[in-house]
Amino acid sequence: MARSKSIRAPTTASLPSNLRIPSSTPSLVKTFGKLTRQALLDLVFQWLEDGNVQHFPPYLQANEGGKREEEGDDDGLRPYPAERTINGVRNAYQELQFRKGGKREVIDRILEGDWRHGITLRQLAMVDLRYMDDHPSGLRWTALELARIDNPSSNESSACIPRVHASTFLSSLQQQISPLVKAHYHLARSTSLPLTVLRVFVTASPYQTAPRQSAESLTDSSRTIYVAFPDSCPFFYTSMASPQTASKASSALPNSLVATDVRSLQRLVRDAIPKALSLPHQRYTVKPTSLTAKSLEALLALRGPGRSNQANGAFSIFADAALEGSPLDPRPSNTVSPEEHNRQLGSVRSRDSAGKENTATDAKEATLETRRASKRSLADSKEPGTSKKRTLALQSRFGTSGTLSSAPLDRLDVRLLDALPGDAKPTEHAQQPTVSLAFAGTDVIGGIRKLVELGVIDAERMPCWMTGEEGVSVLAVREGRRVSKAGR
């Protein structure tokens, strides 16, 4: 909705949440179409809640007042006549809730009926975040670590976790970014994971609404950057624009003269975050952690607030506490299964829900056991001696990763810096060839585990990076061990 203002001046204010995009914009249908029918209805009910409805006012007939007569005949032609009250709007969607049908009718009702006067940026952000909640591996995330710059001798060693106050953080982030670009910020809590997600939508123009800036550019998904903050740990995750959307965007907007390509916009936001989190005498910088993955669960497991950041692969038995139970357990540790250890210690506090939990885990255990039994019988028929040895080796190398806990990496890049076996002169660095390996799939470490299980890979001679022990997705290896810098 273009505003009829005669004077436009560049400002440093952020884009307002109630800036409306015309509902006739074709890409809105695509954006809404990503969601399921139920998700759309949930969102609409959220918009129509008592506390929220003034932020997302639907188009009502009573609003118009004087213009009613002239729009009256027009209204008759429209497929969705405007409701008179908010309750009427609610009822209409309740009806849709009970009726079966496609999501298209819900989208049409939203765009052509109740929000025909435009979709606000905030609504758009909520749609995007809802999509992210429903599809947790839709984006690629890079984990970054926040580190104090100036603490050579700080005694408070737990002070490394910055304490974030949402609105203060947002305003200082806006101060950092606004001289360069204009942005819309939306901060929300993920419903499925312990994350706070910041969605930054960046436009190139410093003006509130430039006439040339079409409505399409306000829905351009390559201009949105997501930053996820896990609870209480010195890490955060930023989304990377996947290459195909970036290329699509550049082909769609060939004449965008401004040099605000996706990468530099991302860098801008990424650089601004540690500055926004910094306080006087407590400055932060960002360090890479060489972990990029699609699954947010994997990032939370490897760079999250929990116990498994520094104990993966063979050491996952410690992170899952599958090795031994509580010191009050009279049963010798080796007679209790790791699952039971984990469950027993994990559900110490939620004992009231133990009844429900029991049956569920029992069923799971039973299936696990049958699966294991069948596997064993299968293997037994072939070669009984080696299979037992192999399963033992498998368990010692991979621990409980893949069974109790999983951190699916979709890509693992390894650079091998070893000299050739026949090379007797290791000093010649220049001629040393490097071998790069790239694994890709839905769960790389799980796949390697499977190969070990099948006997394709020798579990005992396999280097430790293949078990996911390092918890990274990019690494350089020399003599089977990770080297932090290529020069060492």
Place this chain on the structure above:
Amino acid sequence: MSTHSLNTEEETESLDSEISTIRAELQTLHHRRRILTNSLLTSRPFQRLAKSQSQSQTTATAPRSSQKWTDLSPLLHSSALHADLNHHRIAFSTTAFPFTDPSPSPVPSEAKKLIGLRIDICARDGSYVKPYYILLRKGVLHLSTGSDAEERTGKGGRVLYVHRHTVPPVVDVGALERVYLPRAGGDAARGEEGEQLKPWKRSPNKKKQQDLKGFLREVRRQLVVWHVRCDGVRYLRERLGVVKRGEGQDADADEENGVWERDVLAEEPNQESRIARNDLGIVALAATALEAVYVRVEWADGRVGRFKISNAGLVERAVVMGDTGRDKLMEAVMTGGNGRLETLLDRWRKHASELRGSAAAAAAAASVGDGASQTASEA
């Protein structure tokens, strides 16, 4: 026809549920039996008997009983060992164990042997949380002269460093390691560089020895303190009463009273809960982060407070803001008394009753004269 099929469906459903409940019961009974067997095996009279038997066995071989006891002895032996381990874990809280790194390495002898350290922490309800582990690797000095020479001397060049650990990032193990387990190699190099730049500064790390005991003491202290803080906040919330969203729908009248919030310390972090209606007028009380250092409080009259829990479990500092500015009286109440976190509610109650008492006095005074009531309300 349809009703018949419905009936059979219902029947099968009920049978299924019955079967599953019976299975669950069996499971619990099995579990109980195992616990009881092992408790019996580790019980002191039994162990003493076994010990005396085995001693008598070695001195004078009795063929019959020896048969019996050797059958039992591996079980007895293992449970005795386990009981010993448990006693150590309970008594000393920090225990060590050996662990062999399963990954193949070019130098197989020393590098694969890790020192495992286990920290057990007892929670408020007497149960133990999952043990925290730290695995240390024994390394050799990586000096510029080459590690081979150091390895050959084999003496003095041994340093420990943290290989893997399961301590959550609330406790910064890396920083503690830098302080207590300085690696002489890297630090010396850095120290020299610093000396060249700033010769007046003495590098403190250079001569510092590794202090494993100090390191462990500090890690354990911080973990314990963290658990104490978390337990304290949970205790306060429980005493006020917590309503989980979606569970108690009966309280429609309370709807405007509570604030639905996510509790970071809860088992399911995305479950929203709120404080039940209480006489103190508190609508929200929760830790601001997993660290549980700062706690946010909100009152029904719009006052918002925040206090800091010290490492000793005291309310160290408190700030309360109302519509008209800071409420210094409330702050004094929160940090006053013995300052303990656990008695915070009692202090609030006492304060509230005092206020009520003074209000009553003011009301009584109001009947006497206007001026008196004014001074009372000002007070």
